[in-house]
Amino acid sequence: MQTNYPQILCTRLLDSSLTEKLPSQNIALDCISFIDIKVDKSIALADKIQALATEKVKVIFTSSNAVEAVDAHLISPPDWEIYCIGGKTKETIEEKFGFNSIKGFADSAKELAKLIVKQNFASTIYFFSGNKRMNHLPEILADNLFDLKEIVVYTTESATHTIDKEYDGIMFFSPSAVNSFFEVNKIKDSVVLFAIGDTTANAIADKTENEIIIGRKPDAELLLQKVVERFT
Numbered sequence: 001m002q003t004n005y006p007q008i009l010c011t012r013l014l015d016s017s018l019t020e021k022l023p024s025q026n027i028a029l030d031c032i033s034f035i036d037i038k039v040d041k042s043i044a045l046a047d048k049i050q051a052l053a054t055e056k057v058k059v060i061f062t063s064s065n066a067v068e069a070v071d072a073h074l075i076s077p078p079d080w081e082i083y084c085i086g087g088k089t090k091e092t093i094e095e096k097f098g099f100n101s102i103k104g105f106a107d108s109a110k111e112l113a114k115l116i117v118k119q120n121f122a123s124t125i126y127f128f129s130g131n132k133r134m135n136h137l138p139e140i141l142a143d144n145l146f147d148l149k150e151i152v153v154y155t156t157e158s159a160t161h162t163i164d165k166e167y168d169g170i171m172f173f174s175p176s177a178v179n180s181f182f183e184v185n186k187i188k189d190s191v192v193l194f195a196i197g198d199t200t201a202n203a204i205a206d207k208t209e210n211e212i213i214i215g216r217k218p219d220a221e222l223l224l225q226k227v228v229e230r231f232t
Helices: 041-054 064-071 087-099 109-119 135-145 173-182 198-205 222-231
Strands: 007-010 028-031 035-039 056-062 081-085 102-106 122-130 147-158 170-172 192-195 213-214
Touching: 035 064, 035 173, 056 064, 056 109, 056 170, 064 087, 064 198, 081 109, 081 222, 087 102, 102 109, 109 135, 122 135, 135 147, 147 173, 170 173, 170 198, 170 222, 173 198, 192 222, 198 213, 198 222
Parallel strands: 007 028, 007 170, 056 081, 056 122, 081 102, 122 147, 170 192, 192 213
Antiparallel strands: 035 147
16 A cells, blocks of 8 residues: 555444445545444344334334344334434335335435424324434424434444544544544544535534535435545
């Protein structure tokens, strides 16, 4: 590997299909996860999800981790009306539950909540989430008289790593990873920071005044394209 390549740190692990082309684009990428995802494997949660799987209900996913966690408890795909954010979350739902299960999607949780309000009269809707989700979606739905039943299916824990190497750019995919990184690390003013969306960008801005570049959509591949565009 040539040492004069721009050095990029990604704060989560990425599929090799996304990273294998980077050497030809003169980008050197290190992937280190700054969060640990712990899936709830309890019998109580399994019973709750399997009971819901027998009903035709509206459900929300705002992370692929939640999709994977719910799918692990299912015996067969349910007949749910699913609302989700795009990118990896939408792709995972299509893989696990089928393309036709998705009744609406948006690029952020806030925009998704607005879409749900627009498409539905106030009703009961189930939100499969992690323990550190943002408040935008629940608050918007509550303000519009939805009966939101939240089911936490995984927890996000900090995984701090002290980074000695100097990077030209750092990619972030969640506020949790931002907090974990800056808990033990400092960066030079020249480091360019890449955020998967506005919420993550706001978390970065709370920690540093460095340049922040935000992805067009919640998609890892598109964020990698931003990195390539910035450094090549």
